[in-house]
Amino acid sequence: MTATQMPRGLRTRRAPRSAATAAALLLTAALTVPVAHADPPGVTEDSSPPVHIDTDDPDLRMVQGAKLAPSKVLNIKSIVEADDGSERRQDTNDNVTFALQAEVLFGKDSAELSPDALSRIGTIAAEIKKQNATSLRVFGFTDNLGSAGHGLVLSKKRANAVQQELAKDLGSSVGFQIRGYGEQYPIADNGTEEGRKKNRRVEVSFPRAS
Numbered sequence: 001m002t003a004t005q006m007p008r009g010l011r012t013r014r015a016p017r018s019a020a021t022a023a024a025l026l027l028t029a030a031l032t033v034p035v036a037h038a039d040p041p042g043v044t045e046d047s048s049p050p051v052h053i054d055t056d057d058p059d060l061r062m063v064q065g066a067k068l069a070p071s072k073v074l075n076i077k078s079i080v081e082a083d084d085g086s087e088r089r090q091d092t093n094d095n096v097t098f099a100l101q102a103e104v105l106f107g108k109d110s111a112e113l114s115p116d117a118l119s120r121i122g123t124i125a126a127e128i129k130k131q132n133a134t135s136l137r138v139f140g141f142t143d144n145l146g147s148a149g150h151g152l153v154l155s156k157k158r159a160n161a162v163q164q165e166l167a168k169d170l171g172s173s174v175g176f177q178i179r180g181y182g183e184q185y186p187i188a189d190n191g192t193e194e195g196r197k198k199n200r201r202v203e204v205s206f207p208r209a210s
Contacts, residue, residue: 085198087120096131097205098124099187101197102142102158111157113165121162124204125169133206136170137177138163141203143196144183156180162202 062068081088088099105117113121128136140155140162159178167174188195 091208094208095205096127096133096208097203098127099201099203100162102200102202103197105162105202106158109154111154111161113161117162118165121165122169125166128166128170128174128204128206131206131209133209134173135175135177135206136163136166137179137203137205138166139178139203139205140180141185141199141201142182143199144186144190145196148182151182152180154180155182158202162204166204 076093078091079088086101086104090097090099100117100120104120105113107114138159140157140159142151142155144151156179159180163176163178167176183190183199186195186199187201188198190196190199
């Protein structure tokens with residue numbers, strides 16, 4: 001029987017893959033999935049427990065031989081994002097972070113602030129005053145298009161521009177840590193334009209009021 005005479009159901013049935021082939025496909029899929037990235041240096045969260053727990057306290061009434069795991073404070077994150085994704089606020093136990101997409105702050109491949117950027121930065125300055133923060137981190141980021149060197153320079157210039165505008169509102173009592181990380185520490189997939197747009201950003205973070 002030729003292929004043209006073979007019943008349709010048989011022609012479309014595939015032979016089962018070997019175990020080696022299946023393993024290779026799984027490995028390829030794993031390598032193409034975006035991995036989680038750590039926060040940039042300088043952004044830390046305190047997970048130490050606020051009180052000491054006595055693991056030998058008889059009131060714990062644990063099963064014989066059982067032991068308590070080391071105690072720690074879970075870092076709860078609250079993220080609020082604008083409908084168009086242009087602005088994002090993240091609150092954790094210790095820090096507040098604002099992320100503004102580069103498109104709402106600058107022109108393409110530019111570090112000059114747009115008129116719309118000034119009001120957005122002013123809103124962040126108002127929140128900084130509300131939290132009584134005196135130590136700020138201003139970090140710039142780009143996507144992975146173009147050379148890595150150009151991305152580092154551009155991201156630092158953009159971070160400087162935002163810092164200078166914040167300083168006008170906050171005065172000399174506030175200290176700044178300014179960094180340009182280029183394409184490092186992406187928060188979205190650089191394989192799509194939507195993801196690259198999120199990665200092109202400036203983040204302003206500061207400690208929460210205790």
